[in-house]
Amino acid sequence: MTAAGRAAPDGPAAPAEAGNEAGNEFPAPTVSVIICAYTEERFSDIAAAVGSIRAQDRPAAEVILVIDHNDALLRRARAAFPGSTVVPNEQPRGLSGARNTGVERATSDIVAFIDDDARAAPDWLSKLTAPYADPNVVGVGGTVTADWVTGRPDWFPPEFDWVVGCSYVGLPTTVSEIRNPIGAAMSFRRRVYPLVGGFSDGIGRVGALPLGCEETEFYIRLRRALPGCSVLHVPGAVVHHRVPGARARWTYFQRRCFAEGISKAIVTDSVGATAALEAERAYVRRTLPRAVARSLRAREDWPRAGAVVAGVAVTAAGYGRGLVALRTGGVARPNGSPGAARTAAGPRATLAAGVPHQLRKRSAPGRPSAR
Template structure:
């Protein structure tokens, strides 16, 4: 918020909004009070653009009788029992047994907790199992919860408040690691801080190229009417990303609400952990095929791409070229900040944010999505070795500082690099199998 509330800035690349004086007067700190049609229009505009987020304890509640929980499960009867014990008996529950190898324990747990049991005659995967449960839902809302997650009715009740807005299609809580006595190690401590399922501490409007671009279906509450037939049946990975992006493309709002929490059993053994990271990476191929540029691993502006390209070249002309790219971006942004009290200063600040984001994304590309190329270049070039080493150290330092883990810096660096190597290996395996480089290509956004 700038200029006493007359200029609102958010996003990367930056977006600006200049509310009317009447509406700006309702801004107190970082909150907007809706007192009339003008402030209501501003609130709707800010919600739809991701510039603001609802304060859920100010929204009216929705009865738990309006939601059905769908739990896909394959074996894992003890985890299912823990989940259903946490849910209690206040919510209707459907357990979908996705062709368990030992179906009897699953059936016993479902019966004990008075859940409806659906037994699939063949293994359909998580997407198909959830869809089988969705077909039996008669309530306006559905909560998909995986069997290795623990969540209470209060969390689901909090998420349901978001559906007071008629365009909200789905909401997910923050997913943190559940304590596993006797199984804590460096992997579990790393996952507690940097789990792939943890979307961070800040609320967000979820869509491609948002700070929170997707949500895991490990715990996801949705409006049944918005889902249609549900997940894409047959997708074994990234089916949750696909669903969220389809909803966003249809004009629905999808929200991330970190004030509500669910708990997940993280993998804590090295090989299963690496295999899961590679599995996540393999989903890039299907997403690129279905969603095109939305699945790009990075989004750069032309000036940002020129800036990092000049720095990576490490030539005598690199710093002057980077300075020119920075100046061009600042001049371009200056045209957007004319209504600010300090347009030149704001333009320079926005340019700095954009270029910093370009550097961070390039670091991630080098370390995660493009690491086979980075490795080959480092073996052949001294300049490439310097760039790769700097990227590895910078990325680890930034991530370590953002969410300090209960883990030493050296071990965090190793865990971070293993995470990236496994994910990148899965991404490249899927890319080579699909014979298309699309999942590896960044997008250039004007």
């Protein structure tokens, strides 16, 4: 879940990088777009994602497709996308390791990320990269709209669209400072990567249980490494995220909320509660009460009000379960946590131990699970 932000200051922008003493402009920064994929079941989505980047009105310098420990998909993608750089994930299995592999292969000034089941609007890159004219801006994210394959459930509150990896009610509606962008449409300056150390192992998605928040933890460390830097939300930079029917179910809603709670516990342990939960506390205090009140005023929307209350309760339960496991030493901390050794297994062990049996997603042996 990303953070609601505050409006960017008015007035003239800071001196841009694009200029010199003679008044001539330097070339616009180059952009590498990174797409991480893990299953052949999404191959048509992967092709659509790659195609949407190739159709940008501001071309990317390179498209890097990182395949997460799937040799068959790696061979197929290399054959299908000869104009792209297709590489295997060289780090531990999972989204964090795949993203790190992509960044380490990138050569451009800016690295941007789009999910393998998302499609970028033709002007996504031009709008996403425009704020980098200000040298103080180190990260920019855009809007992720939900493309519901089977239709949006009547009970699903728009304030909880983060459950399906999309922008939600409560985010800024104008260009604004935020804590962190949504992972399906984010970017940062490549030169800051060595200062931050990359995405932490063990926080991002892998396997059947939907951990997240690796973007939150990364951007918090980025801000600490560069005090006074800006991370912006640009609503006009849009990608469309495919939401399959399996994610429109009540059981997925519960699983994802519980996993989000555990993920927040891991981030809290890494960077402290103030940084990890500042935006979430404001979201619970302001946005969600308005959502419940609005739904209760319309009798037919009462199920949506119930989903808001249930979502908060299940997320809080996951947070509590994660803290207990961390504090009792039942889990190794991820790379990036204070004093932690590099590990990919620890937080997912917490999740596996903490998710109630009835909320776990079962997968056929040897078959990748949806994420």
